[in-house]
Amino acid sequence: MKINVEDYFLPHTFERLKEFADQHETPFLMIDKQTIGNAYDQLTACFPFAKIHYAVKANPATEVIELLRDKGSNFDIASIYELDKVINVGVDPERISYGNTIKKARDVRYFYEKGVRLYATDSEADLRNIAKAAPGSKIYVRILTEGSTSADWPLSRKFGCNPDMALDLFILAKQLGLVPYGVSFHVGSQQRDIDVWDAAISKVKVIFERLKEEDGITLRMINMGGGFPANYLQRTNSLETYAEEIIRFLKDDFGDELPEIILEPGRSLVANAGILVSEVVLVARKSRTSVERWVYTDVGKFSGLIETTDESIKFPIWVESQGEVEEVVIAGPTCDSADIMYEHYKYGLPLNLAIEDRLYWLSTGAYTTSYSSVEFNGFPSLKTYFL
Incomplete structure (x- = not known):
């Protein structure tokens, strides 16, 4: 699955937001006013x-x-x-x-x-x-x-x-x-x-x-x-x-x-004004023969993505990595088994996706900060920057 950011932002707008994102530690939300x-x-x-x-x-x-x-x-x-x-x-x-x-x-x-x-x-x-x-x-x-x-x-x-x-x-x-x-x-x-x-x-x-x-x-x-x-x-x-x-x-x-x-x-x-920027924490498989990768990111259901419950809202996810893609399960960082965003709806992410790569969750300006938990597992509330 390849996301074309031009379908969501004007090129100069996304470039400005990404330049800002490169200077900050994940996770955080950017809102383009x-x-x-x-x-x-x-x-x-x-x-x-x-x-x-x-x-x-x-x-x-x-x-x-x-x-x-x-x-x-x-x-x-x-x-x-x-x-x-x-x-x-x-x-x-x-x-x-x-x-x-x-x-x-x-x-x-x-x-x-x-x-x-x-x-x-x-x-x-x-x-x-x-x-x-x-x-x-x-x-x-x-x-x-x-x-x-x-x-x-x-x-x-x-x-x-x-x-x-x-x-x-x-x-x-x-x-x-x-x-x-x-x-x-x-x-x-x-x-x-x-x-x-x-x-x-x-x-x-x-x-x-x-x-x-x-x-x-x-x-x-x-x-x-x-x-x-x-x-x-x-x-x-x-x-x-x-x-x-x-x-x-x-x-x-x-x-x-x-x-x-x-x-x-x-x-x-x-909603369309927001980009939630997260980082890959871990990429893993569940067995020697598993063909399915799990991608764990530093945001999850309890840090802004609660609307992925029942996989209801399907956010576009953009990554810089290119090349062949493979279907993955995407999960959050907490010690809660419910903290899985997408398991049945298969997102395709690049095979060369690695730890510390960034995921850009588009159209996340609505119901992310307001649903973000205060200190579940000790994680702080989602930071937000307005540009």
């Missing part, structure tokens, strides 16, 4: 009518937050700790939504006291907490959607409720003095099947109509979550194609008078 800026500009060009709420959990670095703040982004927040980080760099609370449906009542109160007035929910208990701790706020109800089989990182089951329950929650919200504002869904992270947005938007349309006709409640917003892809091994359609199709789905159901549209990108904004 211009790539994030370009991704934001592309998304706003494709969806000029939408409000972008960056999902901070994808990469919560202050450098990323400040860059997107200056671009005009809003922010989707999952905890009081993310909230503090975003507020502390001067983001107005009107640009913030509390998108986590699993939250303590005292955390809701904290958000409310900081000025946040837009909250996600998917259960009666949570809704009642919001009514007490954040009176008069706008709420949007997250519904269950399909798409788990076509998303590389599914987000179904744990979040969202059945559309019938959503109707009940909106009615209760009005009774509790909250503002029934909109519906949200998430079709799964790294979603490759664009048609799943069609089914989700159709569900939203039914909820809008039933509430207005039967209960006199007019909803004003659709939060379509994230799901737009990054550039991993398994290629996807372009963002332009996603936008064309999704806008067509919206207009088929809502006509030209669209409600307010919110997008919550995380992966698609930051």
Whole structure:
């Protein structure tokens, strides 16, 4: 398997990053800020009518937050700790939504006291907490959607409720003095099947109509979550194609008078900006006659690559070594048997790959530093450099 870096970075960009990498000891992550800026500009060009709420959990670095703040982004927040980080760099609370449906009542109160007035929910208990701790706020109800089989990182089951329950929650919200504002869904992270947005938007349309006709409640917003892809091994359609199709789905159901549209990108904004640089620690075979090499590297599942669990996300790996390749198993450095990134999906790496050679894991700007353990086996958290 030969990775062409020009498929992931402009040549001069990769050369600049590699020159920087040569001066630093592995493992570490490099983030190219211009790539994030370009991704934001592309998304706003494709969806000029939408409000972008960056999902901070994808990469919560202050450098990323400040860059997107200056671009005009809003922010989707999952905890009081993310909230503090975003507020502390001067983001107005009107640009913030509390998108986590699993939250303590005292955390809701904290958000409310900081000025946040837009909250996600998917259960009666949570809704009642919001009514007490954040009176008069706008709420949007997250519904269950399909798409788990076509998303590389599914987000179904744990979040969202059945559309019938959503109707009940909106009615209760009005009774509790909250503002029934909109519906949200998430079709799964790294979603490759664009048609799943069609089914989700159709569900939203039914909820809008039933509430207005039967209960006199007019909803004003659709939060379509994230799901737009990054550039991993398994290629996807372009963002332009996603936008064309999704806008067509919206207009088929809502006509030209669209409600307010919110997008919550995380992966698609930051993933392509990252290169995780690791070093080969060991190359070994398990027996005298084994035809399979194991390549152990100084990063693994517990130091940023947790999304290789079940081999879900397949990161492009570039190496300087050239020549004939052989399928390998790639594993991390810790004393945990689960610390194997790729065993069934066979990566091909050069036969002359040796100890101290470097592996460049491309498209690793999302969910690497935020998933990196603190001191598992004593290894420190993943270092990050912003260029």
